Amino acid sequence: MVIMYSSPVSLVELQLRSNALAGLTLGQIAAQLQLPVPANLQKDKGWVGQLLEQVLGASAGSKAEPDFPHLGVELKTLPIDRHGKPLESTYVCVAPLTGVAGQQWHESWVCRKLQHVLWVPILAERQIPLAERVVGSAFLWQPNSEQQRALQMDWEELMEKISLGGIADIRGAQGKLLQLRPKAANSKALTNAIGAHGEPIRTLPRGFYLKAGFTASLLQQQFG
């Protein structure tokens, strides 16, 4: 039994708890928490993440702070295929589109959120029913100096473009590890940004995402 709802007190405890989940199916974990498993994720896209938050004792909610505030750790589920390859990019945080002049990398949400991440791989090929998907070996990650530099470069390029009114020209392909993509309820949800001529405009909210190739390299680094 791995029923533990309280918040982990230490990194070691968090590791122990997450290790105890390896090999369990999402259905088994949901049963422990007495939660129903949706038929699919079409209308419950955040369900897996929220399930893991609960079983690991992360502070729930929509607060703009780490999942484990006391430990400064962010929890991320990582959907992978049978070969251990990520199936999706990983959302990091929303991107500020105004008042961004003079922002420093080390003060940014991206940097802060990625300082310490608990990655929880999930075997999540679409053909596998949600309840039968298996949790893999979770691991704690902190960016090494090389990763840190590369992330900072991407971030600075993207933020410079935003601050200079180039938001409309930024596509998902820009950036090596980090990309900027829409992050909105729908195409009608708009927010303020800076236009090509410095004028205020309305545009789709954007979020920072880690490209799947980068999270693949993290898995490689961890598991060889």
Add this chain to the structure above:
DNA sequence: GAGTGATCATTA
């Protein structure tokens, strides 16, 4: 609307 959790689904 902005933030949390992400995956969906069409396009290239």
Add this chain to the structure above:
DNA sequence: TAATGATCACTC
């Protein structure tokens, strides 16, 4: 088939 752009549900 991978990746980009679009979207879903929920809280505050």
